[in-house]
Amino acid sequence: MNIAIFGAAFNPPTFGHQDAIEYINSHEPAFDSILLVPSYAHAFSKKMISYEQRIAMLRLFADQLSISKIEVFPIEDQLSDGTNPIYTYDLMSYLQSEYYPDAKLTFVMGPDNHKNWHKFYKSQEILENWNILVVPERVEVRSTDVRNNLLNRNEIDKQVPKGVADYIHTHGLYLCESQQ
Numbered sequence: 364m365n366i367a368i369f370g371a372a373f374n375p376p377t378f379g380h381q382d383a384i385e386y387i388n389s390h391e392p393a394f395d396s397i398l399l400v401p402s403y404a405h406a407f408s409k410k411m412i413s414y415e416q417r418i419a420m421l422r423l424f425a426d427q428l429s430i431s432k433i434e435v436f437p438i439e440d441q442l443s444d445g446t447n448p449i450y451t452y453d454l455m456s457y458l459q460s461e462y463y464p465d466a467k468l469t470f471v472m473g474p475d476n477h478k479n480w481h482k483f484y485k486s487q488e489i490l491e492n493w494n495i496l497v498v499p500e501r502v503e504v505r506s507t508d509v510r511n512n513l514l515n516r517n518e519i520d521k522q523v524p525k526g527v528a529d530y531i532h533t534h535g536l537y538l539c540e541s542q543q
């Protein structure tokens with residue numbers, strides 16, 4: 364088994380994430396499975412709306428992709444002690460030992476995280492134990508742009524799929540500074 368792990372805040376999931384996933388899906392040799400793992404408590408203290416709302420959006424996002432091998436895999440909460448962040452090293456160790464003892468695991472990241480790779484906790488140990496795949500940024504849409512647009516009451520239709528946009532509007536998300 365060859366498994367890709369795409370960890371992200373998904374705050375919210377965007378067409379940028381979608382393009383990254385399509386890139387992962389076209390990778391040779393092909394992955395058997397692509398796990399989308401939403402961040403629970405971010406290593407760099409990234410502020411995020413609730414884990415539950417991000418999972419709900421991620422499920423809507425995954426449903427509209429016609430990629431059968433993707434799986435929404437919200438497991439970082441299982442690693443949390445309620446205080447400390449969840450590091451990629453811990454996520455990969457947990458996935459390998461508890462879910463996929465015999466699989467080859469690859470952690471996927473975009474160019475920005477690749478640039479800051481040395482700041483990841485135990486980055487060298489990650490490289491020694493698992494594979495890394497760096498996806499290019501071909502679609503310049505970031506979650507920050509979506510949140511900014513909502514704060515400024517601008518359209519988000521070109522940045523997120525319809526199901527995600529509907530969820531955001533129905534729940535009135537990202538309309539105030541405290542949710543940015």
Ligand SMILES: Nc1ncnc2c1ncn2[C@@H]1O[C@H](COP(=O)(O)OP(=O)(O)OP(=O)(O)O)[C@@H](O)[C@H]1O
Binds near residue numbers: 374474475500504507
């Ligand atoms: N448009 C994109 N193209 C390629 N990779 C991306 C893109 N958007 C995000 N990523 C990658 O996805 C991973 C997690 O992304 P995250 O959910 O934090 O998205 P983000 O849009 O950068 O979020 P934010 O704007 O809130 O910081 C990172 O490795 C990031 O580099």
Ligand SMILES: O=C(O)c1ccc[n+]([C@@H]2O[C@H](COP(=O)([O-])O)[C@@H](O)[C@H]2O)c1
Binds near residue numbers: 369405406449476484
């Ligand atoms: O382990 C770390 O030190 C670490 C530092 C920054 C980010 N990460 C993880 O990298 C993934 C993408 O992070 P980000 O910052 O782009 O949202 C997500 O799974 C984060 O938990 C992990």
